[in-house]
Amino acid sequence: MTTNLATLSPVELRHLIRTGEFAGPTSGLAAGYTQANLVILPKSWAYDFLLFTQRNPRPCPVLEVSDTGSRKLHDFAQDIDLANDFPKYRIYRDGILEKEVTSVADIWQDDFVSFIIGCSFSFESELLAAGIEVRNITEKVNVPMYNTTIPLKSAGPFHGNMVVSMRPISESQIPVAVQVTGAMPKVHGAPIQIGDPQAIGINHLDQPDYGDPVTIKTGEQPVFWPCGVTPQNAIMQTKPPLVITHAPGHMLVTDVVNATLKY
Amino acid sequence: MTTNLATLSPVELRHLIRTGEFAGPTSGLAAGYTQANLVILPKSWAYDFLLFTQRNPRPCPVLEVSDTGSRKLHDFAQDIDLANDFPKYRIYRDGILEKEVTSVADIWQDDFVSFIIGCSFSFESELLAAGIEVRNITEKVNVPMYNTTIPLKSAGPFHGNMVVSMRPISESQIPVAVQVTGAMPKVHGAPIQIGDPQAIGINHLDQPDYGDPVTIKTGEQPVFWPCGVTPQNAIMQTKPPLVITHAPGHMLVTDVVNATLKY
Incomplete structure (x- = not known):
């Protein structure tokens, strides 16, 4: 072509x-x-x-x-x-x-x-525009995604737990990352968890359930966003x-x- | 009692x-x-x-x-x-x-x-908290509401035009009023029209289709928000x-x- x-x-x-x-x-x-x-x-x-x-x-x-x-x-x-x-x-x-x-x-x-x-492709471009590195783009891999213990609200037969994506963000940039993505609720909005994977049932950041692991550097926190794999996951369970x-x-x-x- | x-x-x-x-x-x-x-x-x-x-x-x-x-x-x-x-x-x-x-x-x-x-009761209290007078509250009447020419998107048999509520806002406070209500999309969000009622098919501000007329003072603009009467209006038409x-x-x-x- x-x-x-x-x-x-x-x-x-x-x-x-x-x-x-x-x-x-x-x-x-x-x-x-x-x-x-x-x-x-x-x-x-x-x-x-x-x-x-x-x-x-x-x-x-x-x-x-x-x-x-x-x-x-x-x-x-x-x-x-x-x-x-x-x-x-x-x-x-x-x-x-x-x-x-x-x-x-x-x-x-x-x-x-x-x-x-x-x-989340939509908010990744906004993060980049705000000067925030998106590690999965830098490392040319799929974003790491994880099953969590966060229950979804059921509707009829549809049910399940939330799937999240993770991007490591430098601690000084986390407030900007929250604001940039919080302004875009139609593409998942603000993070759902910052810095404590075990609080939402994630025990091994280096073993994502979907996608690829990415490097987390000193001075960065893992930041978790609601992920669009969630509806597919709920459908598969239903x-x-x-x-x-x-x-x-x-x-x-x-x-x-x-x-x-x-x- | x-x-x-x-x-x-x-x-x-x-x-x-x-x-x-x-x-x-x-x-x-x-x-x-x-x-x-x-x-x-x-x-x-x-x-x-x-x-x-x-x-x-x-x-x-x-x-x-x-x-x-x-x-x-x-x-x-x-x-x-x-x-x-x-x-x-x-x-x-x-x-x-x-x-x-x-x-x-x-x-x-x-x-x-x-x-x-x-x-919109929810955003009126936020407007007051931001130091913005809400005229229908001051004058102890129902907010004025108007039928418009703004078409809604149909879904199955449901159809109709948008109904809006109007609050006069001093020109210097309009930017704050937009931001305060724009931050609350679950209760209608930002205005849909500012200052030009005829652009949305409203010819007589002193004759609202629902509610009561309110005073518009010099230096104020009529500001229009999407109104919760809209779904009832669409249902009545359907x-x-x-x-x-x-x-x-x-x-x-x-x-x-x-x-x-x-x-």
Whole structure:
């Protein structure tokens, strides 16, 4: 491919993805634009899941919900096909990963509801803009994520504990990091815990449950944020007959700039 | 009654209301505690209404949704009976007000879902704390509210335009008023319009569609906020077979202090 992906607009990227010309991770693409997680459920499961997100907005910040059966959005993208515009999807049946695919058009149902959920990619760019190093970006790995003992509020059959992401922050910069992310509640908001992993049930920072470990330097504290893996985790525990999600790191690139998520 | 209502705690007030000893407006009671609006709908209408609030969070900020059929809440009050703890309810059938009652226990259904919705009472107390006069409080009248031409996002059958409340603010204090209310998105957040009523379809400030007119002094601008009458207005236009709301001004007094609505 001769195209320089990094310079493409969101809609140009979605066109490449839609036609199958690009199926990779979206990290670093369309800089400044919001990227989002996906959960697709049949309508019969949608009320309880929407209520679950309403009750747990920190780990499950819903940016937009599609109309039932629609492959379009109203707000976060105009020229969009929800069945093709994620580079990679995961299909789960009864809570078990069946396969990864680059299109779900062939199994689309008229009763599908798509939940577009905020992602910490958005606040990482704001942290960088505030002069705060994001260690997982520096070390070119996935952010470390951990299961915790923080209970979620249940809604119908949906239940579980919160999953958190961790970024080491120098002690002098923690107040700024809290303010920067606290201003963005639609992408998880402020940290949920600072400096005491055992208080939330994390015993081994060097052994994350998802993603990769990162270096914690002298003078830094581990800072924990609610993580977008939480809704997928709760869905896996709840085991609906059919769920489609994006594959990790293979996000929707939207037309909305990150800065608007503050308001 | 010998009790001094103003000094009662939220739970003491709810007990008086529950037993029928108090059925008046709640303005000024349990100072510092969040008061809330009510919408009760049968479960078959709940998904579309919850989606409507998700799509229109500024005028319809949901604080909590009950479990289906439950007369309890989890977060905003512990010792509570949703069928009795509002001083006055309104029963609407097919979009038409049937009557006002002080209890809905006799018509309670196992499929009722209760939506507890934020109220501008919470940010008015924060404005006062910031040294900003709230004219409707000074003049001891209801805040003036207006229909606008601002379209809401539809969800299923729910649709309509936004209703706004208006408070005149001195020009020098408008930036502070924006910041104080902008910090409280769960109770309508920042203004939606400042200084130009005609831009949102309001032609006569002295003739509000709901509430009472207030004085606008030289050096003040009319400032408009999304209003909690909006969801009731949309429901009346949508005409579900059965809806229960609180009666205007007769709110739920919760156990949660206003300050926590900032986070």
